[in-house]
Amino acid sequence: MAAMKFSRQRESIKHFLMTTRTHPTADEVYLHVKEDFPNISLGTVYRNLNLLTDIGEATKISTPDGGDRFDGRIEPHNHFLCKTCGRLLDLDLDMKSIEEVNRLAAENFDGLIESSSTLFYGECSDCIKKS
Amino acid sequence: MAAMKFSRQRESIKHFLMTTRTHPTADEVYLHVKEDFPNISLGTVYRNLNLLTDIGEATKISTPDGGDRFDGRIEPHNHFLCKTCGRLLDLDLDMKSIEEVNRLAAENFDGLIESSSTLFYGECSDCIKKS
């Protein structure tokens, strides 16, 4: 079932995800990879982003505003959405804290908790400075 | 600026949101409210859901699978998404725990954290029983 083959396009997408911290949308990935592969199509980008997500080499982040973002950092970590500029930033809690949250939740919940993802809301330091 | 007027449709939408715990999609809200207002349109449902969300009387929940869900519970609380049946359930941490998470995050973050929303993943008790 599905012997995965190498593809230059997929490598490029993966490389971009792993070297940026901007949590790009599929379209932003497309525009970037297009610089190296002018003929690449948005469909290919979506197919590879989903594939990378499925095999655990990327993460999909959903926010209440607009399309999904993708993240090449696969270690558990969390995100912050600035209500002013809309940027999505990394926000690291140490592993112990993340586990502690999951443990606390498990106490109040009658099922199996495997992971969690927290989205923090507020205003980032850049926007605070400008106001 | 926008003096809000009463509307029967909006009341019905709001009432449904406040009395269900199913975290309905816009379409599910539409189908339910349609029982009382057979002519209501999906556009009206979306307009009111967004309006209620904007004035803080409802919450929009984004998950990595499919469309947004809406929630009439406005006190801070969290959610659990079952990987097997896809249901979105409430998961309450006590207020202290939520505040503690936000405090921990603030220590590692250079901006203002106002709130947070955690989505837990795993398998719900119903699905565990069936397997």
Add this chain to the structure above:
DNA sequence: TTTAGTGCAAACGATTTGCAAAATA
């Protein structure tokens, strides 16, 4: 040479929007 991946364009589902008519203030 067999199979997976690509580019393209059409299809899709969810959500938004313009507009004339209806409801609220």
Add this chain to the structure above:
DNA sequence: TATTTTGCAAATCGTTTGCACTAAA
């Protein structure tokens, strides 16, 4: 009466898919 909200339909946005072709194994 003045202004907001509605229903409808068309438009838009993000994403997926079928297909003939190309690249990798």
